[in-house]
Amino acid sequence: MEKTLEQYDQIIERCKEIFLAKTADYGTAWRILRLTSLTDQLLIKASRIRSIEEKGAQKVDDSIDNEFIGLVNYSLISLIQLSLTDRDPLEMPLDVVRSRYETEAKTTRDLMADKNHDYGEIWRDMRISSLTDIILMKLLRIKQIEDNKGKTLISEGLDANYRDIVNYAVFALIKLTENKLINS
Numbered sequence: 786m787e788k789t790l791e792q793y794d795q796i797i798e799r800c801k802e803i804f805l806a807k808t809a810d811y812g813t814a815w816r817i818l819r820l821t822s823l824t825d826q827l828l829i830k831a832s833r834i835r836s837i838e839e840k841g842a843q844k845v846d847d848s849i850d851n852e853f854i855g856l857v858n859y860s861l862i863s864l865i866q867l868s869l870t871d872r873d874p875l876e877m878p879l880d881v882v883r884s885r886y887e888t889e890a891k892t893t894r895d896l897m898a899d900k901n902h903d904y905g906e907i908w909r910d911m912r913i914s915s916l917t918d919i920i921l922m923k924l925l926r927i928k929q930i931e932d933n934k935g936k937t938l939i940s941e942g943l944d945a946n947y948r949d950i951v952n953y954a955v956f957a958l959i960k961l962t963e964n965k966l967i968n969s
Contacts, residue, residue, distance in 0.1 A: 792959045800857045816875040823863045824927050830855045831920045838914050856954040860947045864889040897952040908956045916957045
């Protein structure tokens with residue numbers, strides 16, 4: 786479990802660096818997006834990963850790693866958006882954005898640690914393609930919840946599904962990193 790926490794923290798730190806650099810470049814333009822648009826952005830990224838996995842090749846030179854990083858960051862953006870209202874400003878200072886990102890990432894990491902304890906790190910035996918499929922399933926669930934105006938009878942809400950996407954994407958990034966180390 787210690788190894789997982791260390792690897793997880795390294796991946797999240799890498800994702801956060803990219804997120805903050807893009808925030809420095811673009812500001813918080815993502816604040817204009819409704820949750821449904823963020824969900825569709827996540828769907829685009831996950832669908833591209835699956836398409837490349839199935840075809841075994843890609844024509845656009847943006848790596849699968851970058852798409853998984855995008856899944857982490859757009860999911861954390863979605864969680865931040867869930868915590869904000871229309872009264873909050875569109876443009877937010879970098880230190881506020883960093884703090885909100887870190888808060889959501891920590892809550893998501895804590896959830897991962899609890900689930901990882903209960904499930905015994907079974908994700909390490911899973912295929913990356915299965916992680917991709919589970920992310921796509923989570924996105925279809927999110928779309929259904931959104932179509933139902935956020936109401937569920939028994940199921941977890943949007944936040945739990947976004948957190949699961951972050952965690953599955955981090956697991957995929959850990960596995961991709963390990964595969965590169967083994968094959969180099």
